[in-house]
Amino acid sequence: MFFLQGCRSRIEPADADREARELLGLVPGFDWKVDPGSRLADPSNAAFPLPPRDDPDSRRITVMIQEKDAYDDGNESRLLASEKWRAQLPLLENGKVGLEIETAMRLGLLHSPEFQAQKEQLYLSALDVTYERFRLEPKPFLGFSGGASSKEGTPSNTLESTTRAGFGGMAGQGADWVASLASRLSIELGGGSVDVGGSLAGLTITQPLLRGASKRFYRERLTLAERRLLSDARSMEQFRQGFYLGLATGRNPAVGLGQSEIAASSARTSSVSGFLGLLQEAQKIRNQEANVAKLKDSLSQLEAAFEAGRIGNRLQVDQARQALYGGQSSLLASKAAFDGRLDQFKISMGLPPDLEVEVNEEYVEQFRLTDVDLVEMQDALNLKLRLARDPDKTPSSPSLLALALETLAMRPRVERSLAGFKSDHGALSTALPVRLKWYWRLRERPDLREIGMGADAFRDEDLNRVVAELNATSERMEEQFSVYWESLDDIVASAQADPLDRIRGRVSTSLNELTGLFLELSLAKASARLESIVMKEVRVETEYALRMASEKRLDWMNARATLVDAWRQADLARDDLRTDLDLVLSGELGSSALGSGNFRPAEGGASVWLELDTPLSKVLERNRYQASLIFYQQARRQYLAFEDEVLSSLRNFSRVAKLNQLNFELSRAAVRGAIAQVDLARLRLSEPPQVGRNGQFGATTARDLVNALNDLLDASNSFLQVWVGYEAMRMRLDYELGSMKLTENGTWVDPGPILAKTPSRWKNKN
Structure with a gap:
């Protein structure tokens, strides 16, 4: 019963969850169990999921082959997703979901299949560690065999049983040991005799002397599993940071869990989507609405001037009206495009595209x-x-x-x-x-x-x-x-x-x-x-920024560990080329048939011997060793490429920051100039006729006013685009430096000015 209970306690699924939680309890935001309030929650809430509804043709094939033993088909009422999650949405008074970056992150962490998959991958990594730990622990075993036999010409039948139990494990410098106890029982039916075959206690220890004679080798699988769990825990936190960047800027630079190779930073792009992109498009729509209102004003003034005889050709009025129609058409197109981008953003959070949301535009209020x-x-x-x-x-x-x-x-x-x-x-x-x-x-x-x-x-x-x-x-x-x-x-x-x-x-x-x-x-x-x-200041001195990133970036830590793992695999492959020489110690202690369990030294024995296997035929091991050396060199080159990519990225951030800071002021000047043009065109339209001179406006008055308004729209949009790109760059730079911090809810802690530069006290020392 002891053996049965010991084995049973290790195979319960609840124990796997408990052991994983003990390993990962401190990882931020980690819980692989789907929240009941999530859209991802299984409505059946069963320990083992019920079968979903099958395709009719596929179902017929299954029944045709498996006949009555085929599994039950899920019916139409068995839903794959519940609607209970809707009751927990943060609704406004108008019944819509109020959407800002904090709300988007909270909803994304709760409903995103992508983020849930990363949490589950970390859980699987923890299970690998629990197995490797179990593999090296002393493990009990229990075996039983029994049966009945009869012989021709004899009136009796014989019942026989054999029981074997014990423990086994590894210890020391790779020693493999097994301690066992075996007994046999025989009952002859008809004759009434009972034959107890005796008991045998044994202990065998096998100690490698050359190949594998070190904890470094026999504990390698556990070491690798533990190191990968640490790497995946770091990757999980970095993915959480990248997930925020993905929602905020439209691009998640994190590679995620389970990466066995050294991955360089993802390709850079200047485009911004995500929530910041939505805000940018929403503000552009506001700018277009203001432009349409100004075009209406201008058309009214031009119509009044035409009626007063100050415009001799109605063509100018028609030009202004056509510009108004064009502006209104562009406004409708922008609103349609915004709705499409909003649907995609809802999907990125794991929400259905038909969910009614209202974007909070306070973040770009200053650009209104x-x-x-x-x-x-x-x-x-x-x-x-x-x-x-x-x-x-x-x-x-x-x-x-x-x-x-x-x-x-x-x-x-x-x-x-x-x-x-x-x-x-x-x-x-x-x-x-x-x-x-x-x-x-x-x-x-x-x-x-x-x-x-x-x-x-x-x-x-x-x-x-x-x-x-x-x-x-x-x-x-x-x-x-x-x-x-x-x-x-x-x-x-x-x-x-x-x-x-x-x-x-x-x-x-x-x-x-x-x-x-x-x-x-x-x-x-x-x-x-x-x-x-x-703007908030950003200054990047490449040398200091690279040093900072090498110390703080989680993926850089993982890259170093991955390179060492590749070297360790080569070291293991080299050990496999050595001669197999094992020292085997074996001892037995038995009891007679009449005194089963009463062990006596006279019925025992001990032995010591050596087992030798020369490496004359280890061609496969040789090839594996050569391959491991190549894999290490490839990993080393990947690591160097990773460093180069990070350096290139930081140098690019330095250039882009300076360029955006310049373009921001130039774009501001362009808006300032466009405002002056509109003001000048308006003054021309409102100035009274001078005595003794032709009171009509020039032939290009309407065109000048329309062009000035459109230039103002374009300049305002460009000004906004530079600022949004700069803010997205600040977020990404904080990530690239490894200094990015998130709140418990997963939102970015804005550090304000980012000054990745050598402190002045260091410069003075140099």
């Missing part, structure tokens, strides 16, 4: 250069302007007066927008010292000096002038809006006495003036927000 509320007011104002110009829609003075009163009701919203402009201007004042310091770094860069860029391109006085102009704009616009509201009050007050045509003209002119003020305010707010955006 256009006030959303102001865009809505612009749309409403354009509608009022069209109504005021259409006698069929506003045939009476009261209808025109209602439009003026509705416009007056917008005053609180406009004042809030003005207050927001002042707030953005205050943020710029706070960011100004950082901007000036950034300008100084750009001026001091040797690479920019070599191409003649630096001192002239990034002057403090230019930045100070922009701030001063925004100060003046803030004061001027506050005064302009104050004058405008007084003017509109006057129109409302005199509406009862004025004739219909005069009221229509004054209301239309007033609404058109407010349209221009809205456009100017929108551009001013965009300028203030544009100038207040700053």
